[in-house]
Amino acid sequence: MAMDHPLDEAAALDAADPLASFRDRFVVGDPDVIYLDGNSLGRTPKATREAIKRVVDEEWSGELIGAWDHWIDLARETGDVIATEIVGARPGEVIVSDSTSVNLYKLAAAALDAVPHRSVIITDDDNFPTDRYILQGLAAQRGLELRTLTTDLDRGVDAADVAAALDDRTALLCLSHVSYRSGAIADMAAITAAAHRAGVLTLWDLCHSAGAVPVGLNECDVDLAVGCTYKYLNGGPGAPAFLYVREELQRSLRQPIWGWFGQRDQFAMGADYDPAPGIERFQVGTPPVLGVTAVREGARIIAEAGMPAIRAKSTLLTSYALRLARSWLEPLGFSVSTPAEDDRRGGHVTVHHPDAWRIAQAMRDAKVVPDYRTPDRVRLGLAPLYTTFAEVHTGLSRLRDLVAGERHLTFDAVPGRVT
Amino acid sequence: MAMDHPLDEAAALDAADPLASFRDRFVVGDPDVIYLDGNSLGRTPKATREAIKRVVDEEWSGELIGAWDHWIDLARETGDVIATEIVGARPGEVIVSDSTSVNLYKLAAAALDAVPHRSVIITDDDNFPTDRYILQGLAAQRGLELRTLTTDLDRGVDAADVAAALDDRTALLCLSHVSYRSGAIADMAAITAAAHRAGVLTLWDLCHSAGAVPVGLNECDVDLAVGCTYKYLNGGPGAPAFLYVREELQRSLRQPIWGWFGQRDQFAMGADYDPAPGIERFQVGTPPVLGVTAVREGARIIAEAGMPAIRAKSTLLTSYALRLARSWLEPLGFSVSTPAEDDRRGGHVTVHHPDAWRIAQAMRDAKVVPDYRTPDRVRLGLAPLYTTFAEVHTGLSRLRDLVAGERHLTFDAVPGRVT
CATH class of the missing domain: 3.90.1150.10 (Aspartate Aminotransferase, domain 1)
Incomplete structure (x- = not known):
């Protein structure tokens, strides 16, 4: 043969x-x-091996706390590379932060808070388990309904099926762009447009598409997205994930985990939480510098190719x-x-x-x-x-x-x- | 002079x-x-420099996905070192996960869910900003009252003041063990005992004590705690944090971010979230392997000394x-x-x-x-x-x-x- x-x-x-x-x-x-x-x-990536060595041996060991003068911008700068070179977004719309699961929680919760009069979350049974679990948790805590559409697991999510499920009770639609099982690509443009016609916010999981498939977040007018960096972005085991929030939505959305890296003027250490105006408000704690460094190197290679x-x-x-x-x-x-x-x-x-x-x-x-x-x-x-x-x-x-x-x-x- | x-x-x-x-x-x-x-x-730590190099050059580069066979236990094993050598807890009561802020959110939310008939969270104005912001967020979302006690910022939190503030409306008490400003140590034993007399769950922030001051979590009967690893534990910039849940509470508490690393038998990828029985249920997403490795090396030096x-x-x-x-x-x-x-x-x-x-x-x-x-x-x-x-x-x-x-x-x- x-x-x-x-x-x-x-x-x-x-x-x-x-x-x-x-x-x-x-x-x-x-x-x-x-x-x-x-x-x-x-x-x-060989460049990552060198970059990690440099961060450990020169920056952490040599500059000590002073290295935060440049580390502080790393999550945002790396987000800009992902935004502009990988997922079709503008600078300031993506930041590297937390895990995919935590980011999904933050953005889904922010979306649900924005439409308190709507009570249904829609996903499908081809979405990755952690996505479905996160949504189950949010639905349980808030007394919302989670509708899990049945999808042909080889053909992937069908735009017409999704469109038919959306109505004015739907708060949020969360789907994977590329199926983790079959590899089928969802029609992001058609599905997002259908959601917007029903007044529904969209949250796309890009884990299996970022770095492999062109993603047009701005072109498709996507509201929210999360993605993984240890797959096609070659960020290393458990590297921090990224999140995207469409610029026009950033000031009106507030995520539920009010950490100090989301705070405006964080080192003033003010008494009350007052979120930063831009994408930084979707950060929570101190960014993991080794992990973000690896993500940056991985993203740069994608950008170069x-x-x-x-x-x-x-x-x-x-x-x-x-x-x-x-x-x-x-x-x-x-x-x-x-x-x-x-x-x-x-x-x-x-x-x-x-x-x-x-x-x-x-x-x-x-x-x-x-x-x-x-x-x-x-x-x-x-x-x-x-x-x-x-x-x-x-x-x-x-x-x-x-x-x-x-x-x-x-x-x-x-x-x-x-x- | x-x-x-x-x-x-x-x-x-x-x-x-x-x-x-x-x-x-x-x-x-x-x-x-x-x-x-x-x-x-x-x-x-010099050992960390070597360990990170080994993870990157040998494990990630050489074993590739197969390295997850041992990485999968790293967060728990490192948690056990912290538990038994650093914070006075038992194996299986601590796990390395997320950031301090995210961990605080998870544990505070789990505690509040456990006592839905109580409506007041107590902290003090000497608690670290991210702790206060996280609690402000939870109070706002749930319509609870956050009481911020006034503390002498040089002398630190006073056990009698705290005891006087606790009553049967109090759901949760969250304080720092060592003040990030003055360095004053709070009386964890007396305060936790007073909280328990009022039926109140305690959540201690160990960021400025773990690795510097003996912490007796079991001895003081503490319910919940979180801590930082990049200070006295020498885990490196933005290294993942740890969390502690007293063993007896683990099965009855459920944290709000239902990610796949908290799932029982996660790789069966079942349809519905069913949390792992032990400390693993307080994990969310994929653990950051470089960061956890650095935490392990830092914790081992503390243990050795x-x-x-x-x-x-x-x-x-x-x-x-x-x-x-x-x-x-x-x-x-x-x-x-x-x-x-x-x-x-x-x-x-x-x-x-x-x-x-x-x-x-x-x-x-x-x-x-x-x-x-x-x-x-x-x-x-x-x-x-x-x-x-x-x-x-x-x-x-x-x-x-x-x-x-x-x-x-x-x-x-x-x-x-x-x-």
Whole structure:
């Protein structure tokens, strides 16, 4: 079967890749490991390694407290890079802060407070668990209704279904831009427009799109968004997340966690909370300098490569992976979850198989690193800045061979702890 | 005047210091800089420099997503070190998570939800601004009353005053263990006992005590606590904070930010939030691995030195600084803010002077690094693990000389941005 897709074809695609040189910007250890999980934890940029060393050895160790003179602006400056280069927003609309979950809580609560006469939150069952849990918590505390729309988990959220669910009782609509399971892209423009026609604020989760798929927050008139930095932004394990608030909304929204980094003139240490006028009001505590530094370096590489080039390569990578999956994996009992249309697909490709958990273990054993997603999915993340077409070829041929040889049947059938 | 306190005396104290060798565990750059701000940002432990390098170069870069197999337990394991070695709690009662402000919000909200029939939150005007702002936010959102007791800002919170304010309408009492301004220690045992007699839950802020002053959370029967790790725990700029929940309360309390790291069996990614039974339910999002690693290294050094030895040295350092302040600074228009009694004093010494802002600037110019605290305070942090008696002598003699020579009058009188 390998004859159908000779490795030469992958090599030719790599030779023609305008972003090929970016792979060298990342630490790549064992070249035999095919890492298809950059959408869970991106690789380490070499620049980040240097920047962290500089922050620890020179700034923290050398400048001590005096380094706060420049650290104080780091979360905002890094937010500006993400805003202007990655998510289609203006300077001052994005800041790096807290975790995705905490940011989602802050912005959802702020939105709900802004429309106290509306009592329904809408999300869908394809939204990431932490998003649904956060919304469940807010609904429970405030006596609101959380409506969870049923979505085709392979096709992703449908704009018409969402539009039909919105009415004048709807306070907030919260959805993921790219599905963490299938990789399907939601129609942000159509859905946001439908929400606004119903007077509903929108909160988009960009975790699986930022850095992989162009995001037009301003173009789509999005109100609020949050996103992760340790996936395609390569910010490192548990790096702080970002949040976006449309400029026109910033002064009228107030988030519920009134910390000193959200305070106007914070070092006056005044008696009463008085939030900063701009995006800083959505901060809470002291920013994690090591983490924000890593986010800055990761975002800068994205900016340098440029989202159009990244998207072009990403589309080629996922369509190539889908071609291999169709001819190599479908005959072995796999089916493809990810949409076939280029414009409906994010940066990862997911396949179903009844033995997905065993297969994911066997792949790791064969030095191909995927993600398992319950109950029957193997997810292949193809981070465009460092994944080669040859790696896709090798990774999928190893996957094909191990399933054809039934090697996965030697692994434990019961899912254990999965990260 | 210097004759009153010869440098020899400081040298003798250093020679007799059983913790003297710990200074070598920290990066000390310019030996001429007298760093008296370790209670704002602790110095860099050499072990942390190595640990961060290992996490970046070996774990993140080398193990990639597989490193989560051990990272997943890091916040809890580090919490156990803090619990058992630093704050007098049991394993499983402390976890590293989020910022101090976010943790305070989570625990205060959980406490308020537990006593919905009570409507008053009590704090005092000596509590740190972020604590007061967080409580203001919670009171505003829930229509509760926030009572802010007036405290003698030099003597610190008075147990009898607090006891008199508590009644059966009081839901929550939130105070700082050590005052960020004067360094006065609150009587945690007496105040917590008084609160419990009135059926009131207690939430203590340990930011200025953890790592400097013995904290007996279990001994005092404290319900809830939060603390900072970038001060005496030397966790680095913006390092994640910790939170404590007394074991008996954990299952009955539910915090408001329902994130996936608080979920039981989180990687099953179930539809509904079901909080983990233990301290993990107070987590929210993905833990910041670089930050938690730094906290772990900092906490381990504290554990190795031992809180009794740290407290003994801290008391000697502050009493020595007070002696110098009385004979050298009081004649120059300073007055001492910090309590004179050893058992009422934390790890820093604060002095008042009408020109405090100018003096703080002049000190930095003279390579002595203090903190300025509005409106008239110069705060001298004497972190016991690396501050020498000779440094206290040199730092205070430089301070004396610059004020005696009126060099501070050449600096700008209007406070600017202060960190």
